[in-house]
Amino acid sequence: MTSAARDQVPRMLALVPYLRSHEGIPVEQVAADFGVGTAQIVKDLNVLWFCGLPGAVTGEMIDIDMDALEGEGVVFIDNAGFLPRPLRLSMSEALSLIVALRTLRETATSAELPTIESALAKLESAAGDGAAASAAVQVHIERADPQVHEAIAGALAGGRQLHIDYVVPSRDEQTERTVDPLRLLTAEGRPYLEAWCHRVEDIRLFRLDRITTARVADVAADRHDDVRRRDLSAGLFQPGPDDVVAVVDLDPPARWIAEYYPVESSDEGPDGALQVRMRVADTSWLRRLVLRQGGAARVVAPAEVARDVRRTALDALANYRSHIETD
Numbered sequence: 001m002t003s004a005a006r007d008q009v010p011r012m013l014a015l016v017p018y019l020r021s022h023e024g025i026p027v028e029q030v031a032a033d034f035g036v037g038t039a040q041i042v043k044d045l046n047v048l049w050f051c052g053l054p055g056a057v058t059g060e061m062i063d064i065d066m067d068a069l070e071g072e073g074v075v076f077i078d079n080a081g082f083l084p085r086p087l088r089l090s091m092s093e094a095l096s097l098i099v100a101l102r103t104l105r106e107t108a109t110s111a112e113l114p115t116i117e118s119a120l121a122k123l124e125s126a127a128g129d130g131a132a133a134s135a136a137v138q139v140h141i142e143r144a145d146p147q148v149h150e151a152i153a154g155a156l157a158g159g160r161q162l163h164i165d166y167v168v169p170s171r172d173e174q175t176e177r178t179v180d181p182l183r184l185l186t187a188e189g190r191p192y193l194e195a196w197c198h199r200v201e202d203i204r205l206f207r208l209d210r211i212t213t214a215r216v217a218d219v220a221a222d223r224h225d226d227v228r229r230r231d232l233s234a235g236l237f238q239p240g241p242d243d244v245v246a247v248v249d250l251d252p253p254a255r256w257i258a259e260y261y262p263v264e265s266s267d268e269g270p271d272g273a274l275q276v277r278m279r280v281a282d283t284s285w286l287r288r289l290v291l292r293q294g295g296a297a298r299v300v301a302p303a304e305v306a307r308d309v310r311r312t313a314l315d316a317l318a319n320y321r322s323h324i325e326t327d
Helices: 003-020 027-034 038-048 066-072 091-106 113-127 129-134 146-158 256-260 283-291 303-326
Strands: 160-168 173-187 190-197 202-207 211-220 244-250 265-268 274-280 297-301
Touching (some): 027 038, 091 113, 091 129, 146 211, 173 202, 244 283, 274 283, 283 297, 297 303
Antiparallel strands (some): 173 190, 244 274, 244 297, 265 274
């Protein structure tokens, strides 16, 4: 979703009740009240014209008097009476909302928490069977340093840059970054900051538990409306076309790798073994992953990566033996 679309959705949700209580209002006044241009309000109205309840057909959707809009510059809205009706949630809808609110609660700041707790309590009270079913769903999000989380939320709310100290495990170093924060998100049980990193001049994801300090700068952050946000619908680990194609043999104890990380193909082998092809942006990451499997995973290709893994394993073994002999 583009930045313009993210701004349009909440504006349109507020626009309908506003127009219902301001029949015949000049479109210029609507634009002024919402802080956007007249052309943008006209675009919003053209979208609203095709909105309604699920399954609605022509005649059942929101109606905008386009003749009045184009001829007199005033806005009349009709057929939107369904919006004030009490919302009836199905059990699956109530369950989804309750779990979503519980997830938000796990990553909320101290300022956001009371609102989420209040909404969750009301929803659980009204949901009946949906609330009972939600008790079987466990939500676990890794916690970040509260001070780091609060600083990021403050920078996002105020449109300010952040100075962060970030640990990069692959290089065993701590780096200093200046970033323009774009959004907080949760993926695979961990909170992340998506931001424009001035150090690499590109968009990056930063795990909150690897940010050791975060300081709000007295400098306005750029919006970066032209930068495409990362699509996580296919998962956090998304291979790129320029990544190295690696072939890895997995014994049964390491088969979880094929389920956890994206693989291009997999072939069953004898005794429950599996051979996978996967794209890897950082071969040092693959080396560490394979070494952590204690011999249950082996790199077949590229050959230089396989040699590197074997050499590292032999060096570690020799180092271990030397310590044993010394002791």
